[in-house]
Amino acid sequence: MAASGSSNNGRGSTLMLRSAGRPPWYTPDGRNIPAYMVGIAGASASGKTSVARQIVESLNVPWVVIISMDSFYRRLTPEESKQAFQNNHDFDHPSSYDFAAAVRALESLKHGKATNIPQYDFATHCPSNETLHVYGASVVVFEGIFALYDQRVLDMLDVKIFVDTDSDVCLARRIRRDVAERARDPLGVLQQYDRFVKPAYDGFVRPTMNNADIIIPRGLDNHVAIGLMIQHIKRQLDDHNAVLMRPTLLNRYGKTRSADDSLFLLPQSNQVRAMRTILCDRTTPRDDFIFYSDRLSRLVIEYALAQLCLTEKTAITPMGLPYHGYAIASNISSVTILRAGGVMEKALRSVARPAHYGKILIVGDPKSHEPRLHYANLPPAISAHQVLLMDSTIVSGANAMMAIRICLDHGVSEHNLIFISLLATPQGTRAIQAAFPAVKVVTAILDSHISSDDLLIRSGYGLFGDRYFGTEV
Numbered sequence: 380m381a382a383s384g385s386s387n388n389g390r391g392s393t394l395m396l397r398s399a400g401r402p403p404w405y406t407p408d409g410r411n412i413p414a415y416m417v418g419i420a421g422a423s424a425s426g427k428t429s430v431a432r433q434i435v436e437s438l439n440v441p442w443v444v445i446i447s448m449d450s451f452y453r454r455l456t457p458e459e460s461k462q463a464f465q466n467n468h469d470f471d472h473p474s475s476y477d478f479a480a481a482v483r484a485l486e487s488l489k490h491g492k493a494t495n496i497p498q499y500d501f502a503t504h505c506p507s508n509e510t511l512h513v514y515g516a517s518v519v520v521f522e523g524i525f526a527l528y529d530q531r532v533l534d535m536l537d538v539k540i541f542v543d544t545d546s547d548v549c550l551a552r553r554i555r556r557d558v559a560e561r562a563r564d565p566l567g568v569l570q571q572y573d574r575f576v577k578p579a580y581d582g583f584v585r586p587t588m589n590n591a592d593i594i595i596p597r598g599l600d601n602h603v604a605i606g607l608m609i610q611h612i613k614r615q616l617d618d619h620n621a622v623l624m625r626p627t628l629l630n631r632y633g634k635t636r637s638a639d640d641s642l643f644l645l646p647q648s649n650q651v652r653a654m655r656t657i658l659c660d661r662t663t664p665r666d667d668f669i670f671y672s673d674r675l676s677r678l679v680i681e682y683a684l685a686q687l688c689l690t691e692k693t694a695i696t697p698m699g700l701p702y703h704g705y706a707i708a709s710n711i712s713s714v715t716i717l718r719a720g721g722v723m724e725k726a727l728r729s730v731a732r733p734a735h736y737g738k739i740l741i742v743g744d745p746k747s748h749e750p751r752l753h754y755a756n757l758p759p760a761i762s763a764h765q766v767l768l769m770d771s772t773i774v775s776g777a778n779a780m781m782a783i784r785i786c787l788d789h790g791v792s793e794h795n796l797i798f799i800s801l802l803a804t805p806q807g808t809r810a811i812q813a814a815f816p817a818v819k820v821v822t823a824i825l826d827s828h829i830s831s832d833d834l835l836i837r838s839g840y841g842l843f844g845d846r847y848f849g850t851e852v
């Protein structure tokens with residue numbers, strides 16, 4: 380996957396976005412646009428993987444991923460494993476694959492969900508202990524001898540490719556590759572080829588050529604066919620990015636001045652009003668700005684914590700009597716949108732003990748100001764948690780919407796999400812609530828006046844992160 384990184388967070392390898400930011404992969408209503416699915420089938424060693432890699436390299440964006448069918452080989456019994464080491468196991472019959480698992484994984488990826496993909500070890504004939512955690516793919520390339528075989532997979536694919544390479548060439552390449560990369564000996568490769576690979580190609584794989592939209596003779600050597608394919612996929616990606624999120628949201632929700640009923644606005648005490656006055660005063664020195672931001676953050680965090688679901692708990696008092704009360708929620712994850720949201724994490728740590736912490740980096744595109752996702756690292760068990768998602772300010776709602784979408788893609792339920800901010804516009808909170816009605820939006824201050832040139836809230840804090848961290852130009 381181009382420009383992707385890998386790190387380990389206890390679940391195995393993690394494939395995550397970094398470098399070039401990912402544009403929104405969902406509609407202004409918050410619904411995921413299905414990933415574009417490419418299937419590449421063909422004989423063993425025909426060049427499927429090489430064609431897939433060429434497509435990924437030419438697209439040169441980090442939100443393209445290759446999924447190999449090898450990941451879905453069935454686990455062998457001890458007897459089958461023994462046969463496999465003697466080149467006597469049939470890996471080329473459709474029954475050697477777990478198609479149901481492949482379909483589940485592809486469905487998840489198609490719908491933008493974070494997915495764990497098993498990894499296969501050809502030297503041991505069994506899945507390795509590693510899984511690859513894939514998130515953030517707008518294009519999924521699925522390659523393997525049976526990529527165009529199963530009807531459920533075919534139904535998901537947007538374009539179906541068959542790589543048609545001469546069988547002598549495939550055999551020569553397979554011997555070289557299996558000896559060099561798969562710990563085989565040449566005679567064993569030939570034995571397996573004659574007994575299983577060739578008959579299965581003729582009986583099962585070759586007929587799937589009829590399911591292909593495009594047949595690429597000679598695989599990687601066919602520059603024209605591959606070039607056309609890449610142009611086609613590029614056009615699909617451009618179509619995805621045609622809608623500009625911020626102007627669309629402001630146009631849709633900009634007319635309204637009233638806050639939505641389900642918005643949780645911090646009670647506007649005199650102290651809150653005074654803190655707001657200090658924070659929006661351009662002459663406020665930085666240490667005061669930090670002090671009152673931290674104080675307001677603690678208040679709004681406490682108010683958000685009050686919206687968490689509680690479980691009942693009975694305590695026994697020092698007098699030995701039962702007191703029927705509530706347990707402090709322990710299954711909380713905090714996710715901050717960097718960097719301004721980090722200020723609120725500090726406040727959260729001072730009043731609560733979330734189980735896990737996550738970070739999301741969203742940066743506005745310098746030209747279009749559209750949100751671009753640069754980095755997302757969420758706690759592994761987040762799907763079972765109540766999640767506090769934090770950013771200093773909501774203007775159009777576009778950044779918040781991206782962060783919420785990421786949490787939902789990682790299995791968090793809308794009902795378990797609370798978005799907390801220090802300042803918000805009713806337009807922005809309405810945009811969020813229209814897309815994700817069950818998400819609770821908690822804010823300290825509400826203001827509807829957005830300046831049209833820089834999209835800042837007119838009587839707001841200015842650029843909050845710059846004022847807090849002292850990076851104002």
Ligand SMILES: Nc1ncnc2c1ncn2[C@@H]1O[C@H](COP(=O)(O)OP(=O)(O)O)[C@@H](O)[C@H]1O
Pocket residue numbers: 421422423424425426427428429430552553556597598599600
């Ligand atoms: N056009 C080509 N010219 C030379 N070698 C190639 C070409 N295409 C693929 N190969 C090599 O052949 C082997 C099998 O190719 P691969 O793309 O892995 O095939 P598949 O995924 O269909 O099994 C690899 O070692 C690869 O580097």
Ligand SMILES: Nc1ccn([C@@H]2O[C@H](COP(=O)(O)O)[C@@H](O)[C@H]2O)c(=O)n1
Pocket residue numbers: 422423424449452463470471500501503504505523524576
């Ligand atoms: N343990 C295994 C599993 C599979 N094979 C062979 O791999 C071929 C599919 O992979 P390609 O990259 O070549 O498409 C298939 O033909 C199996 O025979 C194996 O040898 N050992």
